[in-house]
Amino acid sequence: MQVTSVGHAGFRIDTRAGSILCDPWVNPAYFGSxxxxxDNTGLDWATLGDVDYLYVSHLHKDHFDPDTLRTYVNKDATVLLPDYPVPDLRRALEELGFHRFFETTDSVRHDISGPKGELGVMIIALRAPADGPIGDSGLVVDDGETxxxxxxxxxxxxxxxxxxxxxHVDVHMLQFSGAIWYPMVYDMPARAKEAFGIQKRQRQMDRCRQYIAQVGATWVVPSAGPPCFLDPELRHLNDDHxxxxxxxxDQMVFLDQMRRHGHDRGxxxxxxxxxxxxxxxxNSLTHPLPDDEVEAIFTTGKADYIAAYAERMAPVLAAEKARWAPAExxxxxxxxxxxxxxxxxxxxxxxxxxxxxxxxxxxxxxxVIDFPKRVVREPIPDEKFRYGFEIAPELVRTVLRDAEPDWVNTIFLSTRFTAWRVGGYNEYLYTFFKCLTDERVAYADGWFAEAHDDSASITMDGYEFQRRCPHLKADxxxxxxxxxxxxxxxxxxxQWNLETGRCLTTKGHELRSRAL
Incomplete structure (x- = not known):
């Protein structure tokens, strides 16, 4: 098996039973942020797109790039389709000309007989409202050897x-870096923002190492990030200073952390x-550049690389901004x-x-978006708010013009806004903004209404509490x-207070717990 990185979360997997292109992303996403x-624009995309199978994990724009899919990917490729409750991904791919779909069942192995042989595949589909734009997924591939x-x-x-x-899994590709707007966009004291950033940086890498330990693969490829910010207004978001x-x-930071925790097969x-x-x-790991030049992109030469990259992409960014609606x-x-x-x-x-x-x-x-009264209205004099956003009018006009069903996957991931809140994160608020269609909101509202089994318990460090997380049922x-x-x-x-079971992150989501 040959695994070729095509950038970010994208890979081409060549097997004895056929080739699979996964999540090809080239064009700027999230309002050009x-x-x-x-940079992956120099790859031979026509050759990379000539594949037997296509896998798009979900509809986030750094995974679903319609221009690249439309221009370069073989429309006769069989799409390996995740098992999602809302058919938005299939519809989007059909609009691009794809017409062969293999509909998988969540977390079930399928052995597909193709013209080049049999391929074992499984797509683990995540279907909670917080998972991507109504869905995220991972792909397992077995060609009988790897x-x-x-x-x-x-x-x-x-x-x-x-x-x-x-x-046994031989090679595991997974995200380790941030893909969120927190805490950068929040209006809070600088010291608090720094503390939350340090905590977030470490926690996401800890989570990645936990997954690595669970899967136990021989080789690990850190991927699906980080994004690169080339707009001068956002350049400070790059980890190059x-x-x-x-x-x-970036990958070098995480590979170093892996080594410090005893894992040297990244x-x-x-x-x-x-x-x-x-x-x-x-058997081999080959790069398009000499090894020292590759490492320099992630280390000593990173800032210079990003500066040159920004200069090359300036016309692309300008064209992206020209598509925005007028501010007035x-x-x-x-x-x-x-x-x-x-x-x-x-x-x-x-x-x-x-x-x-x-x-x-x-x-x-x-x-004012008045959720208790289900109306949008003008503010009342001296009205106070628990949650708020400041968004440039041209961005709001653009998503309204385009009938965009998901502000999270456009405005919020762009980091081109400011937010403030009193108290913890409100999952319901961001779920609303990603569910601006009848189908999506019906599914999400029903998901929240369902009762979940929390009868199983575990003990840990002097407490007994429910085994499944009240948020998304993690073990x-x-x-x-x-x-x-x-x-x-x-x-x-x-987070939860184990003495009371109260969720410290947001309202609701109580945890059943007791001290032993």
Missing amino acids: WFPFP VAFNMNDARPVDLDVLAADFG GDPANIFP LLMMPGSTADLTGSQL GEPLLEPLRARFEPIMLQSDQICDGIGYPVELRMGRETV LSKFGVVEGKTLTCNLHGW
Whole structure:
């Protein structure tokens, strides 16, 4: 098996039974904020796209790149389709011309007989509202000789199926770096923001190491990040200036952490790097540049590399910004009312979970998204808010113009906004902004309404508590860390007070717990 990095979370996997292209991303995403790092525009995309199978893990724009898929990828390729409750991904691929789909069943091994032989595949589909834009997934591939697990940025809660259906995993590709806007966009004191950034940076790498330990693969490829920020307004977000609070560490940082924790089989790959494997034997690892030049991109020469990259991509970024809607125009109150109020009327669980009016500032105009009353309105004099956002009006006008169903996957991941809140993170609020269609909000509201079994218990460090995390049902025997009276689930960093069971991260989501 040959595994070739095509940048970020993208890989081409060549097997004896056929070739698979996974998550090819080239063009800037999220209002021109994210670019692949390192630069992958020089790859031979016509050759890379001539494959037997296509796998797109989910609809985040750093995984689903419609221009690249439309222009370069063989439309007769069989799409390995995750088992999602809402068919948005299939529809998006059909619009691009793909017409052959193999519909997988979540966490079930399928043995596909193709013209070049039999290929074992499994897609672990995550279907909670917090998983990507209504879904995220990881792909397992077995060509009868080598097993690869491309987890990208998915966060599976049960990996026992790997050993049961595939035995030993030979190579494991997974996310280790940040893919979020927290804490950078929040209006908070600089010292607090730095402390939260340091905590976030370490926690995401700890989570990655926990997954590595669970899967137990021979070789590990850190991937699916970090993004590169080339806009001068965002250049400070790159981890190229020794900031311990930067949440976007690169592959070399994580490989060093792996070594310090006793794991020396991490592989550094950049776009164009190819690992040739026979089972767990690494036959070769080749790069498109000499090894010292590859390492310099991630270390001593990183800032200069990004500066040169930004200069090359300046026309691309300018063209991206030219597509935005004008900042000036008619007042935004009525368009937002028309967009949000029908969705609010369908989402009792989500609106009640948000529980407060939310302030939305857009240049000179401010509106209030009043979730308790299910209306969008003008602010009341001296009104106070628990949650608020400040977003440039041109971004709001663009997503309204485009009938964008997911502000999280456009505005928020761009980091081109400011947020503030009193108290903890509110999962319901961000779920609302990613579910701006009837299908999505119906599914998400129903998901929150379902009762989940929390009858199984575990004991840890003097406490007994429910085994499944109240957030997304992660196994706390694997992801739980107890420090004093505080339980942290490292899957998403949520915390609980073990004395009271109260969630310290957001309202609701109580934990059943007691001291022993």
